[in-house]
Amino acid sequence: MDLAKRIQCFSVIIYCLLAANVALKVKKAPRDTAAKVGSTVILHCHVEKSRHDHFVQWFGYAPRPDKYGGQISANGEIVISAAESKYSVSRVEPYNLIITNLDKDDGGRYKCNDAYTGDAIGGVQPHLVVLSKLRCPEEVTTLNENQTFHINCSVNHTGAADMKMVPHFKWIMNASPMTRAVTQTGLDSTTTTVSMIAYPSLHGTELTCGYEVMGMHDQCYTKLEVRYAPRPPRIKIHNKDVTKKNISARLGEGIILDCVTSGFPSPTFTWLYKDHDGIFKHLAFESKFKLYGLMMRHTGEYMCAVKNDVNKVGENTTVYLKIVDSQAHTSEVTSHLKKGVIAGTVIVVILCTVATVIILLAWRARKTHRRVLKADARYRETARDSPNASPARTQRQGDAAVRTRTLELRSKEPETCNCSEAECCEDLTDRTRFIYADLDGETTEPKTTTAALTLV
Numbered sequence: 001m002d003l004a005k006r007i008q009c010f011s012v013i014i015y016c017l018l019a020a021n022v023a024l025k026v027k028k029a030p031r032d033t034a035a036k037v038g039s040t041v042i043l044h045c046h047v048e049k050s051r052h053d054h055f056v057q058w059f060g061y062a063p064r065p066d067k068y069g070g071q072i073s074a075n076g077e078i079v080i081s082a083a084e085s086k087y088s089v090s091r092v093e094p095y096n097l098i099i100t101n102l103d104k105d106d107g108g109r110y111k112c113n114d115a116y117t118g119d120a121i122g123g124v125q126p127h128l129v130v131l132s133k134l135r136c137p138e139e140v141t142t143l144n145e146n147q148t149f150h151i152n153c154s155v156n157h158t159g160a161a162d163m164k165m166v167p168h169f170k171w172i173m174n175a176s177p178m179t180r181a182v183t184q185t186g187l188d189s190t191t192t193t194v195s196m197i198a199y200p201s202l203h204g205t206e207l208t209c210g211y212e213v214m215g216m217h218d219q220c221y222t223k224l225e226v227r228y229a230p231r232p233p234r235i236k237i238h239n240k241d242v243t244k245k246n247i248s249a250r251l252g253e254g255i256i257l258d259c260v261t262s263g264f265p266s267p268t269f270t271w272l273y274k275d276h277d278g279i280f281k282h283l284a285f286e287s288k289f290k291l292y293g294l295m296m297r298h299t300g301e302y303m304c305a306v307k308n309d310v311n312k313v314g315e316n317t318t319v320y321l322k323i324v325d326s327q328a329h330t331s332e333v334t335s336h337l338k339k340g341v342i343a344g345t346v347i348v349v350i351l352c353t354v355a356t357v358i359i360l361l362a363w364r365a366r367k368t369h370r371r372v373l374k375a376d377a378r379y380r381e382t383a384r385d386s387p388n389a390s391p392a393r394t395q396r397q398g399d400a401a402v403r404t405r406t407l408e409l410r411s412k413e414p415e416t417c418n419c420s421e422a423e424c425c426e427d428l429t430d431r432t433r434f435i436y437a438d439l440d441g442e443t444t445e446p447k448t449t450t451a452a453l454t455l456v
């Protein structure tokens, strides 16, 4: 072969290689993928078909088909006969590899190969991580009070090349993340554990464990059931705590005694009643005990007893109920009322009497005073008109003197009225006569002769 021919052939090879390379336009490059056992996965290697020739192969470096590399496909064809049904190449997006019914042996490295160059298309040899089903705790975890417990979640994962491909676990308790979990990753499995003490407060709590890896996640949960003895019960009426109290209820009315406790398994309730004989008798087996149409004989001590499997003896508490006669209560009120009304009336009557007396006295004093003044004026007039009248006498009497005399006279009234003649007593009513008689200073006898004593 001469040099010219060699050069021509060489350039054709170069051309062919270049053309093939230029033609392989990658639309979906291979990337690391995670999938679950039993599922179907698509390993991307979607290239645009050019008019030029190209040659795309899939190789597997997983336990299947071969740890050291086995060809699976050539362009759109599956070349491996042993597990033909497991693999296929996508016709919609050539040359994506579809692997069905995954198992742990499918986990590992793959290569989408450009046969012309021997290079991995997209520059990546993708890993397929196959995850086992998440091994979950029981749906319900039953624990005894104060028991230390561990709850585990684990998953097997094959084909992981580094920690980025290992599931990352999280625990959630009642919607908040838990930080106390311990997670251990082995060669092809990861286990996460939470350790806690089963306090009754944890009863009913939901624990969720879940992982995330390369956009895939899974989770499971368990509900905690903490067995604990029933707590000492409380007795309530209309939500008001009456435990160990003395309460009263009215005759004929109704009442609901509510026994409240907690415990798991749910405690059984027993209501008992003790009357005069001092022996408790069974009444009911419900948390709420209803008593309607209360009678006097319902008075007594009521006990609520609770127990469950954890505490078969149980706990109890009491309330003392006294039935009161509302009628008696009413009449008591009425008698109180009556007493009040009588007392009030008496006080009012006394006050009125006193007021009347005061008013009367004041009125009489005023009337007397007016008469005195009037008489005095008359006297003055008469004295001026009558030549017999002594000016000295006129001098002697002033208003003040008259008033003083009046008071003295009034206080002397009973003694003054010891006369037997009707005339005298008649005169008494007209006190002014005495006043003027007395003013004379000579006699206590009325002087009917003087003009001054003639009163209207």
Ligand SMILES: *[C@@H]1O[C@H](CO)[C@@H](O)[C@H](O)[C@H]1NC(C)=O
Residues within 6 Å of the ligand: 145, 146
């Ligand atoms: C559980 O522990 C608490 C203290 O943490 C204690 O008060 C309680 O009696 C314990 N219960 C049982 C049943 O041991």
Ligand SMILES: *[C@@H]1O[C@H](CO)[C@@H](O)[C@H](O)[C@H]1NC(C)=O
Residues within 6 Å of the ligand: 150, 151, 152, 193
């Ligand atoms: C959880 O794992 C621990 C060891 O990591 C083990 O002791 C314990 O028994 C496991 N618990 C359950 C419920 O499997």
Ligand SMILES: *[C@@H]1O[C@H](CO)[C@@H](O)[C@H](O)[C@H]1NC(C)=O
Residues within 6 Å of the ligand: 132, 133, 134, 135, 154, 155, 156, 189
């Ligand atoms: C994980 O692998 C171990 C052995 O490697 C096996 O015993 C266990 O059952 C596997 N777990 C699951 C959930 O497949």
Ligand SMILES: *[C@@H]1O[C@H](CO)[C@@H](O)[C@H](O)[C@H]1NC(C)=O
Residues within 6 Å of the ligand: 244, 245, 246, 320
């Ligand atoms: C409740 O009443 C009963 C009977 O009248 C009496 O024996 C008991 O001491 C009272 N208890 C309280 C706490 O008042």
Ligand SMILES: *[C@@H]1O[C@H](CO)[C@@H](O)[C@H](O)[C@H]1NC(C)=O
Residues within 6 Å of the ligand: 272, 280, 303, 305, 314, 315, 316
């Ligand atoms: C109530 O509790 C006491 C102990 O607190 C116990 O001796 C008694 O037997 C209990 N009674 C009932 C009826 O359960």
